[in-house]
Amino acid sequence: xxxxxxxxxxxxxxxxxxxxxxxxxxxxxxxxxxxxxxxxxxxxxxxxxxxxxxxxxxxxxxxxxxxxxxxxxxxxxxxxxxxxxxxxxxxxxxxxxxxxxxxxxxxxxxxxxx
Amino acid sequence: xxxxxxxxxxxxxxxxxxxxxxxxxxxxxxxxxxxxxxxxxxxxxxxxxxxxxxxxxxxxxxxxxxxxxxxxxxxxxxxxxxxxxxxxxxxxxxxxxxxxxxxxxxxxxxx
Numbered sequence: 451x452x453x454x455x456x457x458x459x460x461x462x463x464x465x466x467x468x469x470x471x472x473x474x475x476x477x478x479x480x481x482x483x484x485x486x487x488x489x490x491x492x493x494x495x496x497x498x499x500x501x502x503x504x505x506x507x508x509x510x511x512x513x514x515x516x517x518x519x520x521x522x523x524x525x526x527x528x529x530x531x532x533x534x535x536x537x538x539x540x541x542x543x544x545x546x547x548x549x550x551x552x553x554x555x556x557x558x559x560x561x562x563x564x
Numbered sequence: 565x566x567x568x569x570x571x572x573x574x575x576x577x578x579x580x581x582x583x584x585x586x587x588x589x590x591x592x593x594x595x596x597x598x599x600x601x602x603x604x605x606x607x608x609x610x611x612x613x614x615x616x617x618x619x620x621x622x623x624x625x626x627x628x629x630x631x632x633x634x635x636x637x638x639x640x641x642x643x644x645x646x647x648x649x650x651x652x653x654x655x656x657x658x659x660x661x662x663x664x665x666x667x668x669x670x671x672x673x674x675x
């Protein structure tokens with residue numbers, strides 16, 4: 451079945467360590483997105499990519515980095531510069547980057563910094 | 565900044581229609597209204613979206629006012645599995661067509 455796969459589902463890291471979250475989609479979608487969700491809050495956009503080898507900062511990009519070397523993959527690295535990394539991270543994709551067409555979300559990765 | 569306003573929580577009796585309101589008074593002409601729902605610790609699930617006209621699919625109906633300043637999501641026969649946080653979202657054209665999430669409405673369907 452087509453969809454978005456995020457891994458790992460749960461991740462623990464020590465302060466000062468970088469960690470990379472994986473996001474893979476087999477929907478042949480051009481656009482991919484990373485969102486962050488804190489308890490009781492809505493989602494906030496970290497980074498997005500509308501085409502391979504190109505990506506843009508979202509609203510809260512500080513302390514994060516991404517790459518888009520392949521159409522189906524959009525990994526997110528949470529660096530040690532991110533001051534409060536403990537959160538629920540969600541990856542999404544859509545056919546295009548305009549205003550039509552739904553975004554499909556993965557099941558999320560929950561990162562806890564110890 | 566979220567472009568939508570929703571009630572924080574609502575209750576609905578099982579089998580009855582759930583009507584979830586949303587205000588989006590600053591929506592622009594080319595911006596769509598999307599509805600997603602999220603069950604705890606899962607990814608948001610798409611429900612429906614629309615621009616001007618009312619829309620219906622197998623999950624729900626979306627009623628948009630003529631001035632586009634507000635909308636209502638209708639779940640015609642709510643079940644216990646419909647208990648979730650429902651997000652009314654405006655999809656903006658810039659930033660890759662991102663979805664701007666607000667706080668959402670926590671819907672509790674009760675037996």
